[in-house]
Amino acid sequence: MSTPHILVVDDEPDIRDLVRDILEDEKYSVTTAEDASTARDALRDRRPDLILLDIWMPDLDGISLLKEWSQDRGLASPVIMMSGHGTVETAVEATRLGAYDFLEKPLSLAKLLLTVERALEADRLAQENVGLRRRGSPVLEPIGRSPVVQRLREQVKRVAQHDSWVLIAGEPGSGRETFARYLHAHSSRKDRPFIDVGVSAMGKGNAALELFGSERDGSIQYGRLEQAAGGTLFLDEVADMDLEAQAQLVGALDKGSFMRVGGSTPVSFDARVIAATRHDLQQAVEEGRFREDLFYQLNVVPLVVPSLRDHREDIPELLESAVDRLVEQDKLPYRRFSIAAQNFLRHHNWPGNIRELKNLVQRVLILGEGDEVNLREVETAMGAAQVASGTNTIPGVPFDQPLRDARDAFEKAYLEYQFEKHGGNVSQMADEAGMERTHLYRKLRDRGIEIKDRR
Numbered sequence: 001m002s003t004p005h006i007l008v009v010d011d012e013p014d015i016r017d018l019v020r021d022i023l024e025d026e027k028y029s030v031t032t033a034e035d036a037s038t039a040r041d042a043l044r045d046r047r048p049d050l051i052l053l054d055i056w057m058p059d060l061d062g063i064s065l066l067k068e069w070s071q072d073r074g075l076a077s078p079v080i081m082m083s084g085h086g087t088v089e090t091a092v093e094a095t096r097l098g099a100y101d102f103l104e105k106p107l108s109l110a111k112l113l114l115t116v117e118r119a120l121e122a123d124r125l126a127q128e129n130v131g132l133r134r135r136g137s138p139v140l141e142p143i144g145r146s147p148v149v150q151r152l153r154e155q156v157k158r159v160a161q162h163d164s165w166v167l168i169a170g171e172p173g174s175g176r177e178t179f180a181r182y183l184h185a186h187s188s189r190k191d192r193p194f195i196d197v198g199v200s201a202m203g204k205g206n207a208a209l210e211l212f213g214s215e216r217d218g219s220i221q222y223g224r225l226e227q228a229a230g231g232t233l234f235l236d237e238v239a240d241m242d243l244e245a246q247a248q249l250v251g252a253l254d255k256g257s258f259m260r261v262g263g264s265t266p267v268s269f270d271a272r273v274i275a276a277t278r279h280d281l282q283q284a285v286e287e288g289r290f291r292e293d294l295f296y297q298l299n300v301v302p303l304v305v306p307s308l309r310d311h312r313e314d315i316p317e318l319l320e321s322a323v324d325r326l327v328e329q330d331k332l333p334y335r336r337f338s339i340a341a342q343n344f345l346r347h348h349n350w351p352g353n354i355r356e357l358k359n360l361v362q363r364v365l366i367l368g369e370g371d372e373v374n375l376r377e378v379e380t381a382m383g384a385a386q387v388a389s390g391t392n393t394i395p396g397v398p399f400d401q402p403l404r405d406a407r408d409a410f411e412k413a414y415l416e417y418q419f420e421k422h423g424g425n426v427s428q429m430a431d432e433a434g435m436e437r438t439h440l441y442r443k444l445r446d447r448g449i450e451i452k453d454r455r
Contacts, residue, residue, distance in 0.1 A: 004120050005029040007048040009039045010082065011057045019052060026113060036060035044215065044265065047226040048077050050119055055083035055090060063093055070097045076222050078119040127193050142178050143321045144314035148306050159301050160186035167298045168276040170305030172423025173355030176276040177236060179305055184232040189272055192231030197224050200240045200425055207245035208261050215263040225258060228271040238275040238298065239284055246291045253297050273298065308350040308357065315346050318354060322361040332365040340375040352420030383413050412447040419449060
């Protein structure tokens, strides 16, 4: 496993050597550069986790170089500026351009190491938060006391002690990413990045840019493989990757290196790969939809996450955990589920698994009133109310309203169900609904179902 890699850019040899020696004594990997040109070459060779950048240099000053690096998508790594002749205006400008901090020379050893440590930690947390915001709030440990979940937790902790690659199978919403993050947190790579890649969201032809990055006109964009350096690369729904991207990934995993799009120099790759899928990859191989060599590369240690209907006894604990999380993070009012409501939910089929359960909890906390969530409220929220009290209904759609309104209500309930069932995968929703994707996108938008927000 690689340690954090730091690039030191300073035109004074004594300072470069001193900072390098100090950082290497702290077990960091260090590359040095004496000017802007050498620094650009160093960035091309390898993505640093942190850059220490001097302001005054012979060919190009540090502020101009910082401005160059911060264009387009912003800084790829945290930058700490250094200067013996800094001014308040310079420090403000560096901060505006995205620098993490500003150190004055002569450098204080204690302050240098503390600032480096804090910058690396802040960047790691920022990367994790991007993934968590995209996929929902974190769960530090998979919830459940059922034998099947307890066995899987113990299995994951054993696997985490080794650096082997893992293939996680399971239905959408069952908690595959939760177990992947749990594995990462118990591994020797826990202090390095966890980079999640939603393969389904990568458009055909864009996978290479997403995974490997690019070099164009002197500008470097680092792909997901480089961002995961020393840590874990999580490929969610890996079966959705097109064959061309699969071939490129096979080469990178096999050689331990790859080329950025438009680049000419191999870039080394060191990360643990965890892949997840809802599909039977062995069958996909037989049907020619998935490369056999990639399957065997990924399937070193197979894990299977059970569907929620296979550990229904965990539903009360999952409900309680979801309520506590939403109360703490979203400031929603605390409500407890009645015993009757819990028993009803234990008999539900849960096509959307734990994700569906969390969405249900959020729905009743937002829309309901009172301290208790009763059976009737749960039935209504789930669209499961039947003919009762003389009111005719179909799931979630009352009959006593105009036809157009009833049709709209039914379409929304149907699309909500399909969204939960397929985990927001529009391609699969379109196939089951027998609709064109563009038409389905329009329907979802018209019915107030926002894909990005729900994901």
